[in-house]
Amino acid sequence: MNKQNSQISDRAMSQSDKEHMVSIPIEEWADLRDVYRQDWPKGAYSYCGLDTYIQLSRKDLDLCKREVRIRSVDNNWREHGIFILDDHTDYSHIIRVDTCTSEHSSLFKLALTYMDLESCDEIIFRETIATTVRQYLQESGYPLKQDCYPRQLYYLSKEDSLKLQIRENADYNIKPLTLADVEEVERFWLYKRKGSSYIIRRNIKYNLTFGAYQRETGELCAWVLLNELGCIGFLYVKENYRRQGLAEHLVVHLCQALAKQDCDALAHIRDANVPSLKLFERLGFKAIEYNYWFIKEDIFTE
Template identity: 30%
Template sequence: MRNQWSLLRDVYQEDRTNLTGYDLINIYINCNDKAHDVKIYTTNNDWLEHGTFVLIHDNINKLDIYLNTLNGSLRELENLLSSLQLNDRAWFFGYRQALKLTVNNFCLERGLSLKKLDQMETYVYYLPKRAVESFNCRLIADIYLASLSLNHAALVDEHWPYRSSDSLALIKDRIQSYISVGAFDGNGQLLAWCLRSVQGSLSNLYVLPSYRRLGLASLLVRHMAKEIAATGAEVLATIAFGNEISQLFFEKLGFKLIDSIVFTMVPGL
């Protein structure tokens, strides 16, 4: 079905703010190095109408799973998940609240307790194009911006609140495969950074404590927004429930709250 992935992608082209839609599928279409590790499954031959799919990326020691539907049957989506006989450890990435019951039922079918699942919910924020166009990316004195390299991955991982046994590999993939930016001093020391996730949202925004209140975080987000918008994609950010400081920061820059999504880690059998 790989030769039909672009058709499935285009089913979602009317809403580029959907984190498990057009841009996600498009990234996997263009990542040839991941082609043999990725499969997409649909529920029936009418997928061009309802857009129902499960995308599975066999990512070394776990499965990265993305699922969505526009107007298909949630029961059919649930049956599709069951039929795939997924026994490995799996991350269900950024699915809509409407699909939470589908994933929960999948976990219950495996005999798992929902109370023991590693689950996180986040808000989705969207930056209107007019806000991006108004951004001024004037540099701060003695600071320059550049893309990150794999040499910076360990530092980014060290300061990520969601650091885990999988996070360094995830960060390396984000740096290697997608847009990123770092703020450096005149000696080339990395002071702050911002990455982009496979789903297209801003991620891993961080400023080292000694360099805060200089406007670096705002500068990095404005720079990333310009870069992402130039590709034709929407500028999105995800913020964990309860992180009011980050919410206020992004709202001040013009981001609008549009949705909430769920991430779930399912242990292997």
Template identity: 30%
Template sequence: MATEHQLTEITDLTDLRELQRLYLIDWPRHCVGYFWLDNYLRWLKDDPQIRHLTFYTLDNDWASDGLFLLVHRYQLFFCNLSRRRPQLERALRLLDWSAGYKVSAIHAEHHLVYRQLLAELRLGMDREKNTIMYHLSCERAKQLEIECPAGYYLDRVRLEHAELINDLWSARHPGSLYLIQLLILNNTNMGLYEKETGLLCAWCLRLQSGFLGALEVRESHQRRGLGVIVAAAIAQAIARDLQQDVTALVNLSNAAACRLFERLKFSLVQGEHYYWSMTLPKASGQIDWSYDE
């Protein structure tokens, strides 16, 4: 008789911390899974009642291969240590796909399983991007030299800027404004402001995956090197405040972003490709992720 598998929740914080520690092996090979867990464990520490947040594994066995699926609102992340496909495929099949997901950091070794599953479930896709990963060690990030140009100052991004950041974000989608607000409130971020006007000219946020994201310079202030400054500043802040390495995903077509991170001495992680993707709801075919908590 075939074994009937079950998608089970991981609810014990001690288990989640033990799961996170598994992802320290062969660092930074599994850093993406580590940072996803780290982000939400920090959020849970500040707010133990976060809604719409669930950690899953298959058959209550996260310890043997670190397999977990993380769902927060409409966002999905999945990972295992061996990157073997059968167990992960079984877990993904048991997930409810009816409302659609924004799926982040799909490792290239899991991408085929994901695409085959979408085809079998007859799920449409809104968009998908292939990215490469850059990495900077904590120690090197601490040593970055940051020279803020005359007439500017560095400070945290304020919540009042969430709409501006969301409007200019290349990954903007229904529901992303609330996500940007969460990131501003809970994660390391950095903004570069004009002293005279207080205008926010450049910014960068840290995503739940640990990656630097929403890195942007106002069009009126481009070609002044401000993107490099704000990226260096947030990298240094992550290293000093969290004692963690810094990572960034860059779309394959974004040569300017590659040059920026290489200028800051980030290393391209060879052979590591990650995809992010948006699946459409099964019934309506229309994304509606605009609800909040």
């Protein structure tokens, strides 16, 4: 074991520490979600993300019990909203952590010590807690090589989503994706890594999705999914089918489907992704904050 891995191992949380965490039962996840309804839409990211897991639990309780765990530092989580969400599949381990207030900074720092840094592949966190999370990761032996993949979070209310106009295109059938489309979606996914095929499969099976299929050939030409973060994601149009408005067409379909489920719409966009920025801003989306991804494999990749 090299020095860096030794430092990380020495700082790993003991089993007794983990046992002091408070597990939030699935039937109370909605209470935690609703804490983030305060000061709307600033808490939209965690609200919508938690809601996605609530919907997953209603569709496949056994899978949710097996793969998802939400914990907090004490039983006052309805007050401070501090949580650690572990989405731990057979292929990857993603952690989400948040707090809805800055008044409990010491408790939030304690919560960070409960993260399983040895096991996890990614940690996702918001702009409001970014400084604290980065500092903890560095103190735990993880030198951050870059700025943790910042993405702007864009927001559109359900009321505004319902105002969007769907323009039909006679050349394409717009319908939900199927599990037969998993391989195609992954093949064009820019950020694919360990476990991405399984996550795409889970998203297609349980979340809202739309694909544009060429009427004559049945080819899947473009697609969009509601991802595991509760955000519009995986948006892609194959090169031969661009400049036909398919991206906008699919996003509008998904926004309206979300609105009909009484949900607002969110999307993560890189600052450098000018076409996506123009599309979402044209539809009325507004940037509300940055979110960040700590991807552990980057630390050990030269």
